[in-house]
Amino acid sequence: MQGIHPATYLFAARALRDFGDGFVAILLPVYLLALGFSSLQVGVIATASLFGSALLTIAIGFLGARHDLRGLLLAAASLMVASGVAMSMINDYALLLVVAFAGTINPSAGSVSVFVPLEHAVLTREVASVERTRMFARYSLVGALASAVGALAAALPDLMTRLALGHLAAIKLMFVLYAVVGILGGLLYARIPSRPASRESDKTTALGPSRAIVLKLAALFSLDAFAGGFVVQSLLALWLFERFNLSLFEAGVFFFWTGVLSAFSFPVAAWLSKRVGLINTMVFTHIPSSIALALAAFAPSLPLVLVLLLIRAALSQMDVPTRSSYVMAVVTEAERAAAASFTSVPRSLAAAASPALAGALFAASYRASPLLICAGLKITYDLLLLLQFRHLKPPEEC
Template sequence: GDADRTTMFARYSLVGALASAVGALAAAFPDAGAFVGLGQLTAIKLMFVLYAIVGVAGAVLYFRIPTRLPNREATEAATALGPSRAIVLKLAALFSLDAFAGGFVVQSLLALWLFERFNLSLSEAGVFFFWTGVLSAFSFPVAAWLSRRIGLINTMVFTHIPSSIALMLAAFAPTLPLVLILLTIRAALSQMDVPTRSSYVMAVVTEAERAAAASFTSVPRSLAAAASPALAGALFAASYRAWPLLICGTLKIVYDLLLLLQFRHHKPPEER
């Protein structure tokens, strides 16, 4: 139902984010491997094997999910994009810009930046990304609560912009503690648009178009996010290490302002 839709997405995102945080903590294993006689390189190779095993386990779990057949009316009505095509195209374009921006500061590149600039160790980075992951996870239910008070679009925009500013400030911060504080602020705010974004897409299309809308807004995001890490890597290699953070923050702010201008008056049912 409309009243519970955002909360459902928030719970779904919470579980995934907590698992991701535990994975970040596990990334400290290569440093800890020295205590059991493993060299760091050997431990890192074992992490690749573990990653593959977890991926296979995930595939097995997906196959075991029971099929939930929709009712006959919904099955017959399911369709590709129709009356909502225009709004979905706009959302897909904006979400692609956001994903392209985020690709400049994927977690691995952010860790590399911390390694190179402040000599952060692998175990220290793992612990830091664990706690920022936990913080991001618990921001999801906060986002659901906030959206009931100020709306989905306002929640997406007015939590995203401060997180982008914190990221850009981190690019110039002179000390590691200050950088970590700014990145922690970013982690607390930057993911609050995840459940609200999914909920908004489902709210502004007809029920028959939901599967098509979810696909059409997700696939371009993935393609856009795949392009920018290569550009960020080139900037790192050219010693322009602060530029990926600045580009990411700037593009995300542009995305937020465009989203607000385009959709602030297009309310989901529960806000009308």
């Protein structure tokens, strides 16, 4: 066991966590609707979850530079366990809001999570600069494939009902499974070598010479995340449920394939970034994906909608490993945990605002509007990112 690279434990823990997020993102709206709540209330729950995640990530930004990263990951895994147990036991809306706000329930089934800045910092310290983007691509690939399998697992409640188990009880068992996943992830984090913060890091601020770069990136990432919040996976599933009456099984299969396409786009992104650069890869794959999303809003039939959303899935996440790699490349080593956190925080905060707005639009029967708003804002973000950062290159591109 001593010869296993620490990144291997992180990859395995990421896989487990994204497996849990994969089925929770689809089951969350179904669960809340089954409890008698409205589309607007589903959106508010998603907002509370993302906003709480943002506040936790802010705290991680300050703690990551001064505390052992392994200990912080173990604490996050414990919170995941508590979140799953609480969701399986609570039916009251006010209490569900509290759990969503204080826990790790992720309606996006993506990289908006308190775990992310910690894992980024650990991964970056374990690899050389020339391998960084490839490592982040593998890290994202593992997570996306696991999330895809998790989406398939969202169909398990339908299968359980055939065994005379109530539908609501079956969904509650899935939240228990989410807690079990948190326990297993914690066991993997415990295998990461402990590296207490040095005295030098205690004397430094969380962000120093790279502050201006990080803040500018954070502002742009917040725009991207605000746009993405209109179509987080829970709300996209809700849109498909309400417009086309998809079953849990059909939704699970669809999101499985979107996850697979996203997963295999990550190594393509790493390959492409070596040829055209990180920023160009982020921008020129993102814009076509947003166009596909906008077209899906107007598509008249389910097959055409699914094709357009699959095209979007194949392109929209190629900026994930490249974005992570770029942030880690343009800051100093001492700033990496804080930079990962401070660029994740606005993503979480901005993404937290839009699900409630999307829920209100759904409730008012403006079901296509969230998709169109998302597409328009994301294209704006891409153009601004290209304008502001095309000349600031990471060391391997200089």
